Amino acid sequence: MNQKPFPKLISALPPFEGPFDAHQLLADGCKVLFASYPAGTEIEPHTHPTENCGVITVGELIMFSSGKESRYGPGDWYYLEPEQEHAARFEVDTSEIEFWFNA
DSSP, rough: OOOSSSOOHTTSSOHHHHHHHHEEETTTTTEEEEEEEEETEEEHHHEOOSSSEEEEEEEEEOOOOOOOOEEOTOOOOOETTOOOOOEESSSSOOEEEEEEEOO
16 A cells, blocks of 8 residues: 555554454454455455444445445445355455444
């Protein structure tokens, strides 16, 4: 990414242990991730036991779920039920804030 996607205070948070670059803020009953995905990143179909929502801050998320493709740009929010299968693709450098709520 050409620019820093998050302020220094956010970038200083502990790293998320997962298949993408993110910093996490732990809260009771929820993980908050500040995630960055380089252009060309693809995430295979999967599920989470958590109820997830997120907002795109830079770039675009292309999500596949329930047989449908949806596109989310800066300021757009998405929502996923627990165990809802989904996949994602990022054609441009993208950053988002993700909320993973315990179900």
